[in-house]
Amino acid sequence: MKKLAATASGKSVEEAVRSGLARLGVKEDRVKVTVLEQPSKGLFGLIGVKEAKVALEVLPDGVDEAIGFLEEVTGAMNTKVSMERHEMHDEVRIDLNGKDLGILIGRRGQTLDALQFLVNIVANRHSDRHLRIILDAEQFRERRRQTLESLSERMASRVVRTKKDIVLEPMSSLERKIIHARLQAHPQVRTYSQGDEPNRCIVIALK
Known part of the structure; x- marks a missing residue:
């Protein structure tokens, strides 16, 4: 992506920065400021007056x-x-x-x-x-969440009925969290994870 940048001048560094920010339309915390030239009053404060000059580069969002x-x-x-x-x-x-x-x-x-x-x-x-x-x-995430919650309820019922643990297929950590959360308050079953990534899976067991 093309970086936004600008140079600006002013009687002081602060004024030059304000001018550059106004030109870019961003706040100061969104830019990197490099001072190119410090201001100088020149001879007797009149001749050879030099303004401050800064370069501003907008930081990537x-x-x-x-x-x-x-x-x-x-x-x-x-x-x-x-x-x-x-x-x-x-x-x-x-x-x-x-x-x-x-x-x-x-x-x-x-x-x-x-x-x-x-x-x-x-x-x-x-x-x-x-x-x-x-x-x-x-909307895959929402549809997948509903599928996993429905699966967890069915498997929990099966564990209660058969009194045997069920090991689900390997899932990502985000999907395992959905099942853990769904069955956390279940009165008769508990869940825990076993195995190593990427084959880590959930076990549903009787309490």
């Missing part, structure tokens, strides 16, 4: 960087998508919309999870605060 990365990836995959950015208190959700997004979702969301991992790396490369980005496509 992590989410914009992430969206730019996604545009490159989806373009390379010949997939036409539109992106919606939703700012929340402690995270940013980027929704991908378009036709035939199955290639971006992958089996059980594995491709989507991989893209989300890379997007978070890109977003946090230059950010001075940690950004947490959730990537979704065709």
Whole structure:
């Protein structure tokens, strides 16, 4: 992505910075300032007066960087998508919309999870605060959550009925959290994880 930058002058460094910020339309915490020339009053304070000169470079916005990365990836995959950015208190959700997004979702969301991992790396490369980005496509995350919650209830009932532990298929840490949370308050079963990534899975057992 092209970096935004500008040079500005003023009677003082502070004035030059204010002028540059106004030109770029950003706040001071979003730029890197380099002083190119200090102000000088010149001879007798009149002749050869030299203004301060500064260079301002807008620091990359992590989410914009992430969206730019996604545009490159989806373009390379010949997939036409539109992106919606939703700012929340402690995270940013980027929704991908378009036709035939199955290639971006992958089996059980594995491709989507991989893209989300890379997007978070890109977003946090230059950010001075940690950004947490959730990537979704065709509301897959919500549909998958509902599927997992329904699965956990069915398996819990089976454990109660048969009095035998059930080991679920390997899942990502995010998906395991959904099942743990769903059955946390269950009166008759408990859950725990076993195994090593990427084959770590959940066990549903009687309390």
